Amino acid sequence: MRAHTPSPRPPRRRGAVRTTTAVLAGLAGLVLASGCAAGPAGGGTDRPDYFLDVKGMAAPAQEFTTVGGEKWAFRDVAEDRLTLLYFGYTSCPDVCPTTMADVGLALDGIGADAEKVDVVMVSTDPERDTDEQLRTWLDNFDPDFEGVRGPIDEVVAAAEDYGIPVEAPKRTGGDYLVTHGGRLAVLVPGGDAIGFFDEGTSAEQMSAVLPDLVRENL
Known part of the structure; x- marks a missing residue:
């Protein structure tokens, strides 16, 4: 039984573009100062260095919940679309909002x-990222971006299945430390990962690769 059957996607809402552009402008350059390490660059023979081709990393088995209260599973992503998946959190001061802004512009x-x-963000801070907070x-x-929440230990395990290191939030002294992918x-449909954009990939760089990925995999 499918955990979530995506509805037909309406046209993208152009009103989100102005918001995304403003957010990106306000965050320009912060990704370079975040201190979050990216993985090694890579790619196939026809890919730029910022995109890493992989051979079908199998979808994790975990099932979570969307901010709208629907069941959601990696294996049940849309059958007629690619899904861009990110593990992040809403109180991230730089990398997470920059990534989402770049995806929207791309x-x-x-x-x-x-x-x-499709675009899905799985929260790595599910205790503080309430449904309302994540949706807002x-x-x-972009109002079409989907937010997903689940128990943090299962979120960590799912991220690791895709080779993305994420840790559960930790309290250290007076600090509350949260990680992101x-x-x-x-x-692709079925939830297997066929590639990764490196952290810090720009909107223009994503736009250069995404059309080919759509044609090759759908």
Whole structure:
């Protein structure tokens, strides 16, 4: 039984573009100062260095819940679209909002192919990222972006299955430390990962690769 059956995707809401552009402008350059390490660059023979091709990393078995209260599973992503998957949190001061802003701009830059791409962020701070908080935060970038929450130990395990290191939040003295993924995963129908954009990949760089990924995998 499918955990979540995506509904037909409506046209992208152009009103989100102005918000995304403003957020990106305000965060320009912060990703370089975040101190979060990216994985090694890579790619296939026809790919740029910022995109890493992989051979079908199997989808994790975990099932979570969307901010709208629907069951959601990696294996049940849309059957007719690619899914860009990110593990992050809403109180992240730099990398997470920069990544979401870049993704929104990248989709705005690929025309009709954007209708064949979903975006999902799985919270790595599910205790503080309530459904309302996560939905409101994602709306700043694009109302079509989906937010997903689940028990943090299962979130960590799922991220590790995709080769993305994430740790459960920790309290150290007066600090509350939360991690996020360093890469943006590209999932095909069925949830297998077929590639990753490195942390810090720009909107223009994503736009250069996404149309080919759509044509090759759908």
